[in-house]
Amino acid sequence: MREDMGEVTTSLQRPVTNTGRSKLVRHVDSFEIQPPTVPSPNGVPRSAWARARRRVSRWHRPYTFALLLLDFAAAALASWIAIQLFDQARSGFYKAKEDPTWFYTVAFVLLPLGWLIILWGNRAYDRRYLGLGPDEFKRVIRAAVAVAASVSFIAFAFKAELSRYTVGTALVGAMVLVLLGRFLARFILHVVRKRAGQAAHRMVLIGTLPECLEVYTAVTRSPAAGLMPVAIHITDGYAAARGIQTPVPVYAGRDILALVREVGGDTIAVCGSASAEPGELRRLAWQLEGSGVDLVVAPQLTDIAGPRVHIRPIEGLPLLHVEEPTLSGPALLAKNLMDRVAAGLGLLVLAPVFVAIALAIRISDPGPVFFRQPRVGHEGRTFRVWKFRTMYIDAEERLAGLVDQNETDGMLFKIKQDPRVFPVGRFLRASSLDELPQLINVLKGEMSLVGPRPLPADDGDFLGDVRRRLLVRPGMTGLWQVSGRSDLSWDEAVRLDLYYVDNWSLAYDLSILWRTVGVVLARKGAY
Template identity: 70%
Template sequence: MAWEDTPEVTTSLRPSTTSGVHRRGRHRARIPESIEIIPTHNGVPRSGLFKARRASTWHRPYRLGLLVLDYGAAALASFTASQYDKSDAGFNSQTLLVLVEYLYLPLAWIIVLWAHGAYDRRYLGHGADEFKRVVRAAVTMTALVAFVAFSTVTNLSRVTVGIAIVSALVYLLIGRYFARRFLIVARGRGRARNRLLLVGTLPEALEVYTAVSRAPGAGMMPIGIRLTEGYVNTRGLTTPVPVFVGREVMSLVRELGADTIAVCGSASNEPGELRRLAWQLEGTGIDLVVAPQLTDIAGPRVHIRPVEGLPLLHVEEPTLAGLAWLFKNFMDRLMSGLLLLLMSPLFLLIALAIKLSDRGPVFFRQSRVGREGKTFRVWKFRTMYTDAEERLAHLVEQNETDGLLFKIRNDPRITPVGRFLRASSLDELPQLINVLFGDMSLVGPRPLPADDGDFLGDVRRRLLVRPGMTGLWQVSGRSELSWDDAVRLDLYYVDNWSLAFDLLILWRTIGVVLARKGAY
């Protein structure tokens, strides 16, 4: 930790205006004879053609790579569609057909993707917005092709057009996915990151630091904290990045080489100061982000509603009802029934292996707490010896987790077959029975034992939805998480549920299961 002190300490976003004045006020500040109205060092450029270059430049080569990938994906989609239709597709010239398939259509895809913001640096590399914009571009391309075919009276094969659009969407999403994986690897090596200067009180800045550190894929690397207040009570504390007191923001940005300023918590509640900081940053290429005191609330629930120039953040209630919720319940029953039929041979093999290992029962059933506090009996393949419950009292002191959980990395009660089942997550498959009966969902908070307390405080909120076979905690570390982190992730899921969020968790579950991350 490094501290930077100056004789004058300012507790606002403004640089100190008492330069040259003694602390006890013995000398008056010199009053300037004139005031410069138009700043010369910054400000909005006079022409949009000569905007200042961004201090952060990682997105430029990445965007160029996406352009090449997207063009190739669209051209490959045209080739795929052409294999299903060997006709001239309504074109009189073979040369014209080739130009349409491998030049005009790919360029049209690039233009539509650009128009939908699929190359906007704010959405690249993190979150689902990038993929949503690609899907919207596919819808626009469908309408555009239909309009062109209708207006030019071109006889196009509907099957061919459908194959071209769908295959282009699939290829684009696959290309973007692998491009993002490449970017995440690069960020893990310290590249393609935004250098972040946090401005605010120390608790607020550390909260933002913890949040961005939990998502390395977002590419934000805090490099310093500039305190706005509370500096007296924070001296001597250990911090993960240097802390500065009383420094002028712009000079600190230049010294640290920051390309982004994050105004945290209560510091963002000073509209005049925040506006003046934004003015200072105009024309410098430095990004300004604001982290309000709204933690663990996802973007779809937050809307900005300006009233007389005052930006009001409107926070919507969680969506735990309606057609989307009914569709989730329907898909839970349908998918669980299909998976039980398809996996029945695997169930028989696992049951046979458990029986041959120690002759005990195949299934383990335990009371768990479900939606609205109702208890149910969860189904799992038995992974422990039959006397596991009796041996638990002798192992309590070896517990490696906190809160309501009990986990030991090398639990002696687990059978050899059970160890394999746990590592591969196959022991969870019988919970499909609970999903079919409506006690559980495919995605949701983790189901906890019924005898582990009354779920007081914030923990009770997780009972608003059905527990899930997989969830946000499973794809974020599983048994390696602390109890507080597990509760935080479960509550985040409840507060920000959506069908797209469920699909994202199911997709991430595949990778976590294959990697056997946090399973023991």
Template identity: 65%
Template sequence: MTTSLQRPEIGRRLTETRVNVDVEPVTSGVPRSAWTRSARASTWHRPYALLLLVLDFFGAVAASATAVAFTAHPTAGFTQWQPKLGSVVDPLFFVIAYWVLPLLWLFVLWGNGAYDRRYLGIGTDEFKRVVRASVTVVSIVSVLALMVKVDVSRLSVFTALIATLVYISLFRFVARRLLYVLRQRGHAVQRLLLVGSYPEALEVYRAVTRASQAGLIPVGIYLTEGAASVRGLHTPIPTFAKRDVVSLAADLDADTIAVCGNASAEPGELRRLAWQLEGTGRDLVVAPQLTDIAGPRVHIRPVEGLPLLHVEEPTLAGVAWLVKSMIDRTAAAIGLLLLSPVLIAIAISIRMTSPGPVFFRQPRVGMEGKTFKCWKFRTMYIDAEERQAALMMQNESDGLLFKIKNDPRVTSAGRFLRGTSLDELPQLINVLKGEMSLVGPRPLPAENGDFLGDVRRRLLVRPGITGLWQVSGRSDLSWDDAVRLDLYYVDNWSLATDLQILMRTVAVVLRRKGAY
């Protein structure tokens, strides 16, 4: 990595010429006041955080109104929650319910980092901090109620606090969807300068461009090595070499510098680059060689000033895994019960449009390599498997699956079922039996034989009705991308990840993206 901190060279120039030369002062940081902070080069988070601030306040106000409406009946203890002066509402109640409590929520949310730009727009950290804030508010209200001995309705207070958590989370979810729309149009993004060798920088480029929701737009690659090898090569973004990184970032209007792979391991250079960026408002991020590992598995533990990156084993057992199994089976039972009219209607349409059974049961490989019968509504004619050999040359999948966009074996009803993913609903039976999960890697056909290499790692968890593969492109993805997403899920599983995938599944199904 090349930076402008070249002390030996500057020293030689001053010694040899003995005259005043026009050089930039070399510093190890910038003077600063404890009360001021330098302005950030990336400013997208400011209006977004202000929007969240307003939404959170109105969410808390709406929650207080909900609590009043919900507990308005005398048997609910409303007279204790809302003290009255004759027929007039006590002004103190109005101030506390509609001003003090919402402002308390904002203060606690701020204290828990719910407006920190690092957690906004992507991932689950933002919502985790909202939940932590709710616990803090409950604790504060409980302590204050005991201290001042106010006789209030516990039901009213509980309703107000829970409703606030629900409203704030819902409003923030809607705000995030709006942010995604803006980012797809090129707004509210961060301009990224990648620093490293070309293969390492290209890997990071592909990763961030796949996740458009992250709002990271690569604008250039600064090559620390191998500059000659890319001459004449068509690159997705401009490449540079032998330049000062900070001045290059200024020329490209890049507000974030991402150091990729081995470039982050050069002794002292990363620290000096961080010093140079102080006061510029530009962010410095590091993309280490250890990829596809995220979340709570990664911990930085300094030992004598040496930061050690500890990678824990995946959490594929324990209480959280038991909770996942309980949620799966409970949701499957409720889903089958509530969706029974829909299932019956689909079954009738299948029988009316083509001869043959309603269900299609195919052997699939599940957890630990165990084979089970996967339930699906039949979407093809009964001779589909016999006709597959004649269609192998038209296969559009590069992996273990057989996929054709306009498959002639699909019935008229089956085409609708596949487009809406309703053909997957019978797999709730597999979930209820413990053979599958709501979220996980897709189960692969058993006739493909033994899975080799990295693909076998998918078998550490139960296959799912939906998963990262489905919400990231489904059949439009290459086999390598599908395997990469499934392995990422296995390595970084959490209940929060499952919830996020389930919410994304709804949007993907409605758009019918990659479903055929």
């Protein structure tokens, strides 16, 4: 029998309390509770669950099949290109003159099949790495090294007469084409997830209600990630949950596997303190064996990226060792070099664009083309940032009358329809073209291409956590910008900036630069 715990909002329906199976409360703003059932003690017995693997989440199957076809075609195309570049009669994979059939079999069948086998061995088709993050591409590169090593070993063992130029072109070309194919497949997958809401993992969140809602907010902010929470199972604070609006149904005291089946889930996310219960997480993992349900953990140790976390098992106890953030060394030197070179080239290439923007500004509102304002930079040093002027000349005088219309919190002042912005300036802001002159700051070493945005130095109120942003140079773009820009709250923006400071790397910078292109084209959160 289920016990009704009362209303979370005014739309709670009382479940049926007879001996039969009661109806689920499907309202988005309610939860129900039933006495907990006895869970399976371990994962040894296989239940009927095993015969119903992944009834809901099947998107990865056609996607994986498409990747197999793309990878095979990429390897075969690379072989064809290598043969066209180098005369196959003189320098082929094999003695083409003596046995052309075997030559073409190796070039267009065996070598592509070898690519697929080694890619599979490197888990490049594992659904956990598809569609998000750099791991998929890292595994492709590792597979390319393995293919090259395998071809070299086979050629040496059988004393095959191979052309180094042909083989090298085929291997490098295949790696590049495979990566391009996966970029294209990922782009299409992200479009499907954003526009249709399909091809996603359906998640059930477990933990206290605040922890689950925090994870919900994080995973739904990026539809491209393919994580769609469909229910919350709270482990504590039943009374405190009353009267709280929730975006998905909330349950308590339910058998987890039964709940996952009822809501059509395929992933369980254990949030915050629920992951710290001794033995419970292990027992849950046992229960999920053979069920086809994925288990992910969002621990209390948040905002720490994977490269800084290492597991050190001691007598069966897995200890998480968290390293200090790396804010110096060869990686930082490479970042500085990349900034200066990219800024110099950018200023040269964009010179005609600068001239056109300057003319448009002068025609729209006579006055200076550039706007320079004091900002706080690395280690608290103040510098003057370069921007194209987007507001009328008297914008500062008119600010006092608009303070009460501020639409953001914290140290920012933003209005979506700011009357101080002239029409051309509004276009420059929406397209982020007004930020281009900051390449001058990057070239001078005052800013970086990627980093926390430089904030005004009006009152110098950089205390507490906010001050940690000053450990790195401010950037033209950053994690804040690619995650929502002006649509984010001040606290969320600070959290993202601190995450970047604590976990930055050169690869992370390149990833943010790539994401910036899409954000700028979409004009999301720019005003």
